[in-house]
Amino acid sequence: MPGAKASVLETFNAPLALREFSLPTQFEPGAALVRTEMAGICGTDVHLWKGQLPITLPVILGHETVGCIEQLGEGLERDWMGQPLKPGDRVTWTSSTSCGQCYYCVEKGQPTRCPQRRAYGIGYRCDQPPHLLGGYAEFHYLQPRTNIFKIASDLPTEAVIGAGCALITAIHGVERICGESGPALTPGRERGGMPLLPSPWRDYVVVQGAGPVGIAALAVAKNAGAGQVIVIGGPKHRLELARQFGADGTIDIEALREPAARLDAVRQLTRGFGADAVIECVGHPEAVTEGMEMCRDGGKFLVLGHYCDAGTVSFNPHVVTRKQLQIFGSWSSEPRHLKAALEFLRGTQRQFPFDTMVTHRFPLERAHEALTATASWQSAKSVIVPRS
Numbered sequence: 001m002p003g004a005k006a007s008v009l010e011t012f013n014a015p016l017a018l019r020e021f022s023l024p025t026q027f028e029p030g031a032a033l034v035r036t037e038m039a040g041i042c043g044t045d046v047h048l049w050k051g052q053l054p055i056t057l058p059v060i061l062g063h064e065t066v067g068c069i070e071q072l073g074e075g076l077e078r079d080w081m082g083q084p085l086k087p088g089d090r091v092t093w094t095s096s097t098s099c100g101q102c103y104y105c106v107e108k109g110q111p112t113r114c115p116q117r118r119a120y121g122i123g124y125r126c127d128q129p130p131h132l133l134g135g136y137a138e139f140h141y142l143q144p145r146t147n148i149f150k151i152a153s154d155l156p157t158e159a160v161i162g163a164g165c166a167l168i169t170a171i172h173g174v175e176r177i178c179g180e181s182g183p184a185l186t187p188g189r190e191r192g193g194m195p196l197l198p199s200p201w202r203d204y205v206v207v208q209g210a211g212p213v214g215i216a217a218l219a220v221a222k223n224a225g226a227g228q229v230i231v232i233g234g235p236k237h238r239l240e241l242a243r244q245f246g247a248d249g250t251i252d253i254e255a256l257r258e259p260a261a262r263l264d265a266v267r268q269l270t271r272g273f274g275a276d277a278v279i280e281c282v283g284h285p286e287a288v289t290e291g292m293e294m295c296r297d298g299g300k301f302l303v304l305g306h307y308c309d310a311g312t313v314s315f316n317p318h319v320v321t322r323k324q325l326q327i328f329g330s331w332s333s334e335p336r337h338l339k340a341a342l343e344f345l346r347g348t349q350r351q352f353p354f355d356t357m358v359t360h361r362f363p364l365e366r367a368h369e370a371l372t373a374t375a376s377w378q379s380a381k382s383v384i385v386p387r388s
């Protein structure tokens with residue numbers, strides 16, 4: 001029986017191990033087997049590797065993956081969009097699937113908080129069949145009900161992986177702050193399939209953090225019609241990337257080391273009032289207190305960078321009352337956000353060249369180097385190409 005090589009997290013903080021697993025012989029109806037073309041390394045993978053999220057090992061990491069369909073299970077004929085699927089099609093998929101039946105899925109419209117959700121590359125042990133439930137492997141098994149999306153031929157794999165889960169996360173987050181009181185992020189079909197907002201959103205937006213989520217939040221906010229987007233972060237090459245992606249202003253945290261100085265800089269760039277919306281994409285608790293001060297009165301603050309529990313921070317609730325702040329949280333993403341991301345990437349390839357973010361490629365055997373390159377910020381985006 002043919003096998004599939006995979007890079008496995010067996011012990012936290014130890015090098016990933018190359019293992020071989022048997023391919024599934026019996027297919028569940030609705031399942032699929034995909035040959036991995038490219039797997040992205042996400043910052044979350046570094047946290048997982050360090051043991052900072054509660055997972056059970058061994059795990060094949062990788063929740064940003066593109067591959068070609070090798071085999072389709074009985075009854076799986078169409079992707080999430082209703083397009084026909086056949087072997088050889090290039091696809092991607094949501095890392096988690098909600099049950100669609102519970103209190104949060106049906107009654108409260110919060111499917112990302114469905115208790116049944118488990119993410120590929122995070123929540124599945126690989127020592128039990130069907131083993132291949134993560135991206136760092138030659139093959140990926142897609143369980144029944146996985147939200148599969150066929151990738152249009154004019155959209156490069158590098159763009160999908162370069163944007164990765166950061167873009168989907170940012171689309172969901174920006175949708176929440178646009179929400180009911182502002183325009184919703186409804187993908188339209190005008191202007192070459194670009195997701196468009198029904199009306200312009202002329203606000204000042206501050207993005208805290210110039211990592212993948214920060215850059216993606218900048219792109220989504222610009223595309224959503226934000227008037228001015230100011231990115232705070234570092235190092236310098238990250239801020240340069242932010243300018244390439246259309247940042248109207250950047251604030252270098254290495255030059256302005258004190259929160260008060262950064263707050264001053266934001267006020268200067270926002271007519272003295274502060275930003276209409278601040279999007280936190282940093283992941284350090286201190287950024288949250290700093291960011292709330294950067295909001296104008298009655299402004300919106302989105303905590304987007306705390307997928308991992310980075311600990312607590314003391315803050316003065318008076319700020320929330322006095323400023324009449326609206327505070328938002330956003331967890332993971334829904335299938336429609338992946339749909340919007342793929343349309344966004346297709347429609348904005350020139351404006352937001354996410355494909356150029358794939359800077360470091362590694363074969364499966366060197367998956368651990370890919371992970372450490374991400375951990376040390378050597379790369380814009382490291383990827384694994386199993387058949388390189």
Ligand SMILES: [Zn+2]
Nearest residue numbers: 042043044165
């Ligand atoms: Zn991720």
Ligand SMILES: [Zn+2]
Nearest residue numbers: 099102105114
């Ligand atoms: Zn559910």
